[in-house]
Amino acid sequence: MQVNSPSTSIAEVSATNAPFNPYLPFASHSMKQDGLEDFDEKVPQSPKAPSTRSRFDGLTSIYRSVSWILGFRERYSLLLMIIFGGALVGFCLARAMMMRPANVRDLTIAGEWFWYRQPLYKPTIFMHIYLTIIAGIFAIFQFIPAIRRRMMILHRINGYFVLILLIPGIVGGTIVARRAFGGELNSQSGYYVLGSLIVFSACMGLLNVKQTRKHRKWMLRTVTFTCATITARLASICARHIISKIGTYYAVWRCDEILFVLQDANAVDQAYPECGQTGVSPGNIHVAVRAATNVDNLEYAASVRATFGMGLWIGILIHIVGIEFYIRRTEDANQHRRGFVLQREDDEDDAPKRAPDDY
Ligand code: HEM
Structure with a gap:
């Protein structure tokens, strides 16, 4: 220089x-x-x-x-965007197959469709799938500095577009969470906490739209929290193979769910004799299904049910710690351009509210 x-x-x-x-x-x-x-x-x-x-x-x-073309000022920003943005876009593109309704029925973990075909969950799971996939892909453009600096109007329009999709999409996901993976409390609570964190951060980002330093932090949190489900899936994949090897883990299933998966009443009665009780509705009988990844669909689904909640909490923890660490590490670089002057972080509280065009 x-x-x-x-x-x-x-x-x-x-x-x-x-x-x-x-x-x-x-x-x-x-x-x-x-x-x-x-x-x-x-x-x-x-x-x-x-x-x-x-x-x-x-x-x-x-x-x-x-x-330089994309407008990054720090050496590793592009690399981080390739890794984490790539993970988000890659995940969205990979799950785009779920935008085809038959795939949700056939390719989600066994037993999920038992619930998702019901009137409350069917529209909400599809709303979730469509909205979050599109929002996830478009969100990546918000992190390209060149767009923010040279085409602010595009940044604004795309930002509102992503939020209009993301917030209802997350609400839809949070409703489905009541029954996801058997409605196991561990995953339910994880999804509720995650959904609240995302919606809260997005609202804070919107409220601080003119205070660009705060806006940046809340929007970084919003997207990072949204990606926690990706980490959760990875953690669950590892955990389900581990517990399958251990061989002593079980998930609780209702007999009507098991019948829905196996589609054979005799097989259900043989494997789970409690389900064959006369005079009791199968929806009221619960049995333990062994968690194993290498036997059949039912036991595989049990291994997912047994591990997903834990994976979700691990994902939430990693993403909270990760984004707060990143925000603190990049505090100095997070400056505004006001005319020819970069505004330092110390100036923020004294600074008058400015238009987003200034950064
Ligand atoms: C960009 C982020 C996200 C995308 C692209 C996405 C996409 C999807 C897709 C395609 C499914 C269908 C099942 C599957 O593909 O395995 C799904 C399921 C689900 N999602 Fe999301 N999701 C995202 C984030 C979230 C978040 C943040 C929450 C929680 C607040 C959430 C809650 C759920 C729930 C509860 C299910 C049902 C679980 C299952 O049966 O697989 N998702 N999501």
Whole structure:
């Protein structure tokens, strides 16, 4: 970086022959004074491995160019976006198959459709699936700085669009949570807490739409909490294989749910004789089903029921800690551009409310 003064003219900037950087006049102030490393810092080079070095340099410069085009100021922001944004978009695209109703019936964990076909849950699960998948894909554009700085109107429209989809989508998911994975209390409570966290953060982000520093933090939380279900699924996948190996875990099922999955009354009576009691409605009899991933659909579903709540709580915990850590680590970089000046965090409380265009 060669230009340090905010008063440096465009002509002086051009005279340096440096690539055009719209933030150059104040970039040195923001990065150096605030202890951030120069984005253009040279990668240490080893004289022993010239071929690896040049390939690595090529990748690094592509990375830097893309990062610069998208408007990221910090070295690792693009990488973080690729990893976490990629996980969100990848998950949404992977689950997009569930937008086909027959797939929800056939491909959700065995026993789920027993409940989701009912009048309360059928519209809500589809509302949840459609709205969250679309919101999840579009949410990623909110994190591209170039859009925020150069096309603020697009950021605003897309932001409202995502929230209009996300909030009802999460409410739908939270209603379905009453019966998801057998309505097991562990997962029910996890879903309720998660749904409340997401809706609360989204509302706080909306209320602080003009205080961009606070807005950024609440919206980061909203999206991070929304992604906790992805981590929950991963945790549940690991846990279900572990408990299956251990072999001593069970989930409680109603006999009518078991009949719905096995579709064979004799098989149900043989495997779970309690279900064959005469004069008692199968909906009132509960039996323990062994959790095992390698036997049949029923036992596999039992392994999911036994582990999903725990996975959800682990996901919630990881995402809360992760996002608060990230917010604190990036506190210094979270500055506003007001004209040619980046506004420091200390100024926030004194600063008059400003239009979102300022950042
Ligand atoms: C971008 C985020 C999300 C997407 C794309 C998404 C998508 C889906 C999809 C496609 C299903 C159908 C079942 C399956 O595919 O396995 C589903 C199920 C469900 N989701 Fe979400 N979801 C998201 C976040 C959430 C959140 C934050 C909550 C809780 C507040 C939630 C609650 C539920 C519930 C309770 C079910 C039923 C569980 C099951 O039977 O599989 N989801 N979700």
